[in-house]
Amino acid sequence: MTNAPKTVLAIHDLPGFGRAALSVIVPVLSTLGVQTVALPTAVLSTHTGGLGTPAKLANPGYGPAALEHYHRLGVKFDCIYSGYLADAAQAKLVEQAFELWPRAFKVVDPVLGDGGRLYSGLGADMVPAMYSLCSKADLIVPNVTEAALLLGDPLPGVGSAEQAAAQAARLTRVAPQVVVTGVTGIGGGRYIGCVGAARGGEGYAVKTPLQPRMFHGTGDIFAAVLVGRILRGNVPQAAVQAAAAFVAECIRQTPEGADERLGVWLENALPKLRQE
Template identity: 85%
Template sequence: MSNAPKTVLAIHDLPGFGRAALSVIVPVLSALGVQAVALPTAVLSTHTGGLGTPAKLSNPGYGPAALDHYHRLGLQFDCIYSGYLADSAQAHLVEQAFSLWPNALKVVDPVMGDGGQMYRGLSADLVQAMQALCARADVIVPNMTEAALLLGDELPGVQGAEQAAGQAARLTKLAPEVVVTGVTGLSDGRCIGCVGAGRGGAGYCVKTPMIPRLYHGTGDIFAAVLVGRMLQGNVPQAAVQAAAAFVAECIRQTPEGADERLGVWLEAALPKLMPR
């Protein structure tokens, strides 16, 4: 069984329409040769970005019961990867998974906001819950707004590489590996990227050419590639470089004028992830 694929428990929301969250995480991990076990925190008719108020299916008892079932089956997860939580109570679900599979790589994408503000519908007590999860994680992947929330800083106005590097370094007191995404102002505004830092190690910056289009779900794609590449044995910086390059490829595959609310045309780019 040494050639069995790595297995990731992905704790995120599942939108039916719109390429985001589990709708993109599962195919990305599968293309990388990683088995994704989806544990939805909520099932939505669409993602929550600009498509109106989605229909929502939520069963608070489902998540704990699913974890208990997986544990009884003797399943082993190589990674616990969490993202969007509908409220602070759902943090207990992730904590339960961390406790049941203590040897798994623990990756937290602390989905809380972007562009200098929290996402609509999320309450302030989620910040404290995310801080507690990040303190138990091996890797965290906040954007600059989420990094500021985790640090208790004022939400960012102008976002730049120097500020992001400082955020990443300070967040290593919370988690061993930190990747701050969505960093602009690189190379006179011609690049976008992310900065990373690890405890006791030098920070780094990964750049990709700026493509002036904003699509929902690209952060989920980035984090999924990061997880998959790390499970393949890549060091964090190499995994970040692969993730940034793939997101850029997804954007290039999406025609100009395509509705940005619907996400990138992931399907055309997935073959780039598959072993040759």
């Protein structure tokens, strides 16, 4: 069927409460007309950002068995998109998916850290494992801390758009397309931005007015819109602009005083995404 939706295999964790990971990725991609097949790396009662220790359901054998089942069924994935991985073994799971569907567009959000530090619970072996995974991807979407970790640069990361652009360019030695997110210090601190780079091509920058609130899950929303827009035919720079604009819209739709741990009020913003 020529008009059949594109299909994405999304390999991320699934938190029940708190808008992050698969709980926001699936509705965003569906709104953009993309079928999402969710492969949870773990099922959590909440995300891990400030809501206490979540209950966790994990089965190491589930992921490989699910991939083999999809392969036997002849499922075609147009894109494989991975995010938070709990350990180096799960990076091997994503690599297995890449090998089973070699023609899929491969996107890695290398979730390693933020705010100048590695996330708690991740071992030092996650950095080389994520580097190896990124080297097999078509597009990677690190934040400024993760870019520094992948490159072996001093933390906390970059301090300017120019430094971020240089790191994005260096990361094209790892993956052909790179988008570095969370670049601050633009326009005297009035803007937050992303910088993109492509192997053999020119770089670009996208900025949006800085919203003075920090919500969990916005990076997942950004990357999901980016993936969905590219699958709908947008060039990466246009897809980045759309993703940044939608995250800003999500924050605007979230009332002042809302608990930032619970994420943005995505439900209010999704109609805007459909209109676009």
